[in-house]
Amino acid sequence: MKKKFIITIALVLLMLLSFTGLALAFDSGGNPGVKGPNTIEWTGQGADDDGVLDTEYCPSPDAVPDGIDPNSYLLWIFTTDGGEATAGQIHLGGSGSGEYAWATNPGGSFHFFTPYFTPDSNLTAYVDFNVADPGNGAWILTISHGCPGEKDYEELTVSKTVETSFTRVHSWDIAKMVETENGYTHDGFPKVWLYIDGHGNEQATWTVDVSYLGYEDGGHKVSGVITIENTGTLDAVITNIEDVMGLSAFVVNGVNTTAIYPNVTCDADPIDGKYALAVGQTLTCNYSYDGNAQGVNTVTVTTERDTYSATAAIVWGAPTTEVNKTVTVKDISDLFGEVVLGTVTAPNDGQFTYTKDFAWADYGADLCGDYVYDNTASIVETEQSASAKLKVNVQCYVYETAYAKGNPGLCFIPDFSNWGWTNLIKQSLSSYTWD
Structure with missing residues (x-):
């Protein structure tokens, strides 16, 4: 009898609420039971306890209402499972906020787009509606899918430069000779015989030949700058910076080598071997290697979360320094004193000639006798030299x-x-x- 009385009282209360227009409320998964105003409370469907969505779509595959970011949204679906209702709005509270009208109503369900809020226990949501037919099924308010937007992330942008330098040393040879028109010699040296009547007068010609022998390259050096910029939204801790040079095989000092690890120094001091790089900060490092490395140069930056790298080719261009590319040739002789003959530039050879006329009248009886004229040409930069000797006999x-x-x-x-x-x-x- 008591049980029947309680049931009767409950039915009366429901009827009173229905007649007075007061809204009822129930949790998602329940049934409104009666017609009239009502609300359904979201109880976490569509996300786990940590607030991670069961399904993510970034950006939204469906059109979103104005004011909603397709890269940061939640799509709520309210279903009546055979019942009928006229839905109003979805109301967000707790860590969320705002009231949002339904966007579409496919198949009797109501789709609501809201901005993204982490769907954990701090978020509350309910939909108000008017029940036309409660039906017998479970009415559900769930998050179908969403996009959390940009999350904090670690990202390092690594770049590097490669600069090569070396010195090229050019080699030369120099030779000199003297010839006379008559071609006379004495003791293996060209000789001019000047007679009193002048019939021995003749011209001597000196020739200086400068020959280019080639060049030798040395002092090779590879160097550059490594730039590490924190372009993410999380601070990074760099645990290792490794620069590897020459990933293609090459020979260094006669040894077949596949990799070289140049010295790397950075503009900040590590703490316990690590570099802390805050968001927006840049770490600059320099590296160098003395040798003729070939191939590519790769730097690998390792953090506590990830690994980043940058690669650049090692390209040897023109020498940065050239020694003796252009040389100066000078001549010192008893006859002409010191004379600069000119310059020669690699890879060309050079030849210089000059002459002198010899006549008995230039000496006369007072200066008769034997003369030996030494003549030396030299390359100023290398101090190489060559000499030619001419003998002259002036008849008395x-x-x-x-x-x-x-x-x-x-x-x-x-x-x-x-x-x-x-x-x-x-x-x-x-x-x-x-x-």
């Missing part, structure tokens, strides 16, 4: 003794040779007058 006046006038030209005084007076021979070889 010839004197004959008196006894030579006779035939057989013997002195008529016994036991006395080379006696007497002398007779100057004139400057004619065809005849002369006895004084």
